[in-house]
Amino acid sequence: MKNLARSILxxxxxxIFALAFASDLGPEASITSSPSKGSFSTVFTFDASQSVxxxxxxxxxxxxxxxxxxxxxxxxxDDDATVTHQYTDDGTKQIEVEVRDADGYTDKAxxxxxxxxxLSYETEFTVxxxxxxxxxxxxxxxxxxxxxxxxxxxxxxxxxxxxxxDFDTDYISSETIDHSYGDNGIYMPVxxxxxxxxxxxxxxxxxxxxxxxxxRITVHSSDYPEASAKVWPSSGDENTRFYFSAEDSFNGDDxxxxxxxxxxxxxxxxxxxxxxxxxxxxxxxxxxILQVRNSDGLTDEARLSITIAEEGAxxxxxxxxxxxxxxxxxxxxxxATEFKFNASYSSDEEDYSSYLEVRWDYEGxxDFDTxxxxxxxxxxxxxxxxxxxxxxxxxxxxGNVSEAxxxxxVVTNTAPYxxxxxxxxxxxxxxxxxxxxxxxxxxxxxxxYLEVRWDWEGDGSWDTSFSNDKTxxxxxxxxxxxxxxxxxxxxxxQTDESSVSVTVLSNxxxxxxxxxxxxxxxxxxxFTFDASTSYDGQTDFDDLWFRWDFNYNGxxxxxxxxxWNHSDTTTHYYDSDxxxxxxxxxxxxxxxxxxxxxxxxxxxxxWASPYLDELRxxxxxxxxxxxxxxNQDITRAELVKIVVESLDENLYGMxxxxxxxxxxNTSWYWKYLERAxxxxxxxxxxxxxxxxxxxxxxxxxxxxxxxxxxxxxxGSHSGGVFDDxxxxxxxxxxxxxxxxxxxxxxxxxxxxxxxxxMTRGEAAKVVWLAM
Numbered sequence: 001m002k003n004l005a006r007s008i009l010x011x012x013x014x015x016i017f018a019l020a021f022a023s024d025l026g027p028e029a030s031i032t033s034s035p036s037k038g039s040f041s042t043v044f045t046f047d048a049s050q051s052v053x054x055x056x057x058x059x060x061x062x063x064x065x066x067x068x069x070x071x072x073x074x075x076x077x078d079d080d081a082t083v084t085h086q087y088t089d090d091g092t093k094q095i096e097v098e099v100r101d102a103d104g105y106t107d108k109a110x111x112x113x114x115x116x117x118x119l120s121y122e123t124e125f126t127v128x129x130x131x132x133x134x135x136x137x138x139x140x141x142x143x144x145x146x147x148x149x150x151x152x153x154x155x156x157x158x159x160x161x162x163x164x165x166d167f168d169t170d171y172i173s174s175e176t177i178d179h180s181y182g183d184n185g186i187y188m189p190v191x192x193x194x195x196x197x198x199x200x201x202x203x204x205x206x207x208x209x210x211x212x213x214x215x216r217i218t219v220h221s222s223d224y225p226e227a228s229a230k231v232w233p234s235s236g237d238e239n240t241r242f243y244f245s246a247e248d249s250f251n252g253d254d255x256x257x258x259x260x261x262x263x264x265x266x267x268x269x270x271x272x273x274x275x276x277x278x279x280x281x282x283x284x285x286x287x288x289i290l291q292v293r294n295s296d297g298l299t300d301e302a303r304l305s306i307t308i309a310e311e312g313a314x315x316x317x318x319x320x321x322x323x324x325x326x327x328x329x330x331x332x333x334x335x336a337t338e339f340k341f342n343a344s345y346s347s348d349e350e351d352y353s354s355y356l357e358v359r360w361d362y363e364g365x366x367d368f369d370t371x372x373x374x375x376x377x378x379x380x381x382x383x384x385x386x387x388x389x390x391x392x393x394x395x396x397x398x399g400n401v402s403e404a405x406x407x408x409x410v411v412t413n414t415a416p417y418x419x420x421x422x423x424x425x426x427x428x429x430x431x432x433x434x435x436x437x438x439x440x441x442x443x444x445x446x447x448x449y450l451e452v453r454w455d456w457e458g459d460g461s462w463d464t465s466f467s468n469d470k471t472x473x474x475x476x477x478x479x480x481x482x483x484x485x486x487x488x489x490x491x492x493x494q495t496d497e498s499s500v501s502v503t504v505l506s507n508x509x510x511x512x513x514x515x516x517x518x519x520x521x522x523x524x525x526x527f528t529f530d531a532s533t534s535y536d537g538q539t540d541f542d543d544l545w546f547r548w549d550f551n552y553n554g555x556x557x558x559x560x561x562x563x564w565n566h567s568d569t570t571t572h573y574y575d576s577d578x579x580x581x582x583x584x585x586x587x588x589x590x591x592x593x594x595x596x597x598x599x600x601x602x603x604x605x606x607w608a609s610p611y612l613d614e615l616r617x618x619x620x621x622x623x624x625x626x627x628x629x630x631n632q633d634i635t636r637a638e639l640v641k642i643v644v645e646s647l648d649e650n651l652y653g654m655x656x657x658x659x660x661x662x663x664x665n666t667s668w669y670w671k672y673l674e675r676a677x678x679x680x681x682x683x684x685x686x687x688x689x690x691x692x693x694x695x696x697x698x699x700x701x702x703x704x705x706x707x708x709x710x711x712x713x714x715g716s717h718s719g720g721v722f723d724d725x726x727x728x729x730x731x732x733x734x735x736x737x738x739x740x741x742x743x744x745x746x747x748x749x750x751x752x753x754x755x756x757x758m759t760r761g762e763a764a765k766v767v768w769l770a771m
Contacts, residue, residue: 027053027061028352029099029109034204034214035123037114040088042122044113045205045214046095047188049081051109053101055232055243059274060102069094069110082214087115121146121155123193127206131218134182138217140189140206142175154196154448163188163204165320165345170329171446181219184226186248188216196448200325225254227302229290233313233349238281242306246290247274249302255293262287262303283308315348315356317394317404326449326491334413334444335383336492341390341406344376348396357395364389364405382410416442416450418488418498425500428507428538429477430592433484435500438470440488451489458483458499476504510536510544512589512599518627519602522609523575524616525627531568531587534599539591542566551578552586552600564590576613580605606630608761611768620645621764630761637669637692639701639758640682642767643708644672651675660690667692681707699731699754701763702744706734709770713737722752729754743769 030050038044046065052058058081065075067085075083077100087093095111123144132138144155156171161179169177171194181187191203208215220226228248233240246256255270260278268276270293280286290302307313322340323333333339343358357372362380370378372395382388388408395401419439427433437452451466456474464472466489476482485499514531521527531546545564549557550572562570574583583605588598606612608630615621616628620642623629644651651672656665659677663670669692676682681704684690696704706713717736719727725735731754738744743766746752 026105027099027101027107029097029107031097031109031111032204033111033113036201039119040117043084043086045084047082048097051099057245059247062100064098066096069096090115090117120150121195123203124207125191127217133220137178137180140177151196156194158192160190163190184220186216186218224298225292225294225300227290227292227300229302229304231304231306241277241279244276245274249292257291259289262289280308313349314400314402315346315394315396317392317402318345319392319404319406321406326445328446332409334411338379338381341378343392346394351396355397359393361391364391385410385412413492413494414443415494415496416440416488416490418486418496420486420498420500422500422502426503426505428505429479430475432473432475433502434473436471437486442490445490449491453487455485458485479504479506507593507595508537509595509597510589510591512587512597514587514599516601516603520604522606522628522630523613524623527572529570534589536591543592545590547588549586552584574605576610580607580609606761608764611764614768615764632760633695633757634760634763635693636696639696639704639763640676641669641672644675646767646771649675660684661688663690663692695757697755698758701758702734702738705766705770706737711737722746724751
């Protein structure tokens, strides 16, 4: 029974050791997300290319993804380490990647992005060119889009061109920057964006193939292949199997061979296989040679050194630092700043990073301020200004220790510098002044995070509370001179003040003036009134008020046709309700203080407007683009058309007869003239012509109208009505018939003017009365 128990215990311990060994041989997953926040239109890029198998290589891994852990399903396994994804709902998304090595071992890593379809901005950047050599100047170009009202000039950017965790620039406002790389390699550029509201986001990689990020830059030197070798682990003993990889070498058609001892004798033949492994039997330091050959027979070499010893390799210590994002430089803080120190990027070739222990010496004085712990982040506030070398020690499970340090500077906070400007140092009461403290600055903190408050009267009593908004508008009710004070406060409470004087003037009345076009018209005329030459000495033109009275009848007339509005132009049509004749138009202009001034103009509505309007409404006349032109002479063809249209004659199906020598079948009026001829209304001249485009005199017009409406001209007609009409004149009976039918009344001087040309307005009146 005891032997059975011992056997079970032995098998249990063996399984435990096997699981522990398997976990040590498994891959290590890594994931980055870019950008860190976005909207529904954002194409997020997720990158697991820094994942490695147990030997530190990535070329043997497969990946699958869950873009919202716990809410969505996994993708299929794939060998692509980089993917893109878009979201259709808001929220914080947990992204999970699972990596699997060639032996079937797996590991997972997580990342997080924030999705907000109301996000006020979105940033991406491009790189040109995307591939080059160590002499190439790469141009980085940022494109930030933001919602309406967001100040694009207030965005700040800083760059980490090689993703080493150290930013290569301070915060800058420029959207373009150039950079050259000194060494061959593949680089992931990283952009950090700080928005005007203080939020930050990180963009990893440039825009490519529709994705907002993820693109890497390739830097090489020539057409020769570029050899690059790496090994895992970098040191070990004679029991250690070393794994070598050439996967970072350039040219896709390379062949490789290895000299593991550096003795000039290659231990492998040429092969397209990127990886190899080897064990050393004797301790010592070896120079491993990788030789790479491309399809043209050109070669390159890479060398690396490994040490075979009795103990394992020390870990790689890495420090990253985060300070108050309100500060202008992350490496500089004040005595109030709490720095965050991060050692989570430290690694070890034998241990997982979670097993590594760290401790911190904040002053670099050799006395460590923390004990050993697996917690990789620490926080510290320096109470005295000075230069500090923060030291990190990292220890692996075998007791191997490595060290890294980071220099920071702590300064004593100083007060900000207050600045104030005003758009206009003079205005009247009720008119707003625009004040701007945006040029205020601070030696430690970004100006975005400075707060301001205002004292409008300079009486020592603050009229507003502190706010990040650096602009304000204010108006005064009373005239006088006012000292406006702005107080600027930094995040630590230090303040500074600045002032500016403004003068509030007594108000004056505005100047009212307008023009009208045209000054004469009919009921179909659109009269346009323009008051754009009005002005006021204190009120901006856009803030003036206007109203109109289109039929002003004197001081007792207090009615208006429009209400007060800011439009300086208007239009108006007169109609039969208004009548005809001269109309006085009144404009009133009012400023912001209620002061009013007026201007008047006179326009004329033609006496023939009612007749022209009736004929137009019946479709007998149409007029011109600019109106009916009542004072324009009417032609012989136009008058015949009006008469024939008034008779409601059907002209459909007519055949051209050619009654008149100067009227062709291409003329617009041929049907009207030929129907009038057939009806006996007109006969033309003795030479067979009609003269359609010639003006027609009043006597001729009477004959056409009387004949057209078949009005009887017989009977006796009394003479002496018109001084210029004799009974012997050929047109006597037509003129007198028109008079007796109340179609005409002649001029005020007792004449008729038979030889005067008839106008369109006169013709409209006679035709309408004849109808």
